[in-house]
Amino acid sequence: MSIAYLNGVFLPLEDARVSPLDRGFLFADGIYEVAAVIDGRLVDNASHLARLERSTAAIGITLPLSPDDIQAVQKELVVRNALSEGLVYLQVTRGADVSRDFIAPASLSPTLFLFVQDRPFLDLPAVRTGIAVATMPDLRWKRRDIKSVGLLAQAMAKQAARDAGAQEAWMVEDGFVTEGASSTAFIVIDEGIITRPYSEAVLAGCTASALTALAEESGLRIVRRPFTVAEALDAKEAFITSASTLCQSVVRIDGRNIGDGTPGPIATRLRTLYIDFARSTAV
Structure with a gap:
């Protein structure tokens, strides 16, 4: 009980x-x-x-x-x-x-x-296979930095993503990815690891904040700027972060493979770094 x-x-x-x-x-x-x-x-x-x-x-x-x-x-x-x-x-x-x-x-x-x-999440099949993402218009209110219980738009996006054969939705506004329905969105390109800067347009992810700090400490370059769907489709890697997924590779966006369609080395490395951090600092 x-x-x-x-x-x-x-x-x-x-x-x-x-x-x-x-x-x-x-x-x-x-x-x-x-x-x-x-x-x-x-x-x-x-x-x-x-x-x-x-x-x-x-x-x-x-x-x-x-x-x-x-x-x-x-x-x-x-x-x-x-x-x-x-x-x-x-x-x-x-x-x-x-x-x-x-x-x-x-x-x-x-x-x-x-x-x-x-809810086990450390050793799931998706960790080894990666997940698919579907993009869709961002229908939410403007104060997304407030973690409101008003989640209808996110629930609708999750349902639409599932109907499209994906496990997460990436919300798009003016051609740019804002964030996932329940996650922070990242891509990896030659420029570095790209993720949107925090503002009223997105929620400041706790897992994302810790993970970007870990990435920078390990010598990886974090670039905080918006990215387009086209950039995401051409990226070497993509991944999401959240409390319930930690760091999860995205291997398909709108049905197109990202990289070779398998979890990439940077997301895999960051997941290991984050789990080590989580275990060493948990209370």
């Missing part, structure tokens, strides 16, 4: 209940984070909690617990669920509002909900 956390109480996940008047349900008025767990420890969690603080501050939600207390809850969930490898999901909304008004009362108490997912 999976144990969750809701507003100060650890309880069976199946017993967790949130009000239908919660603004997260009615307005998507909330923020979420997902932290990876490897060997029963949280990976790069300080970065996730810092991003949680940035996102909640951006929309004016006050966290009901301090980052240290939230981490204590995360750790307790890992222990109570005997989680060795997987994810800890965290969501905070503005709370329940009986008026269902667009302007929320200042007196609302935020809703804080966490649960775990037992």
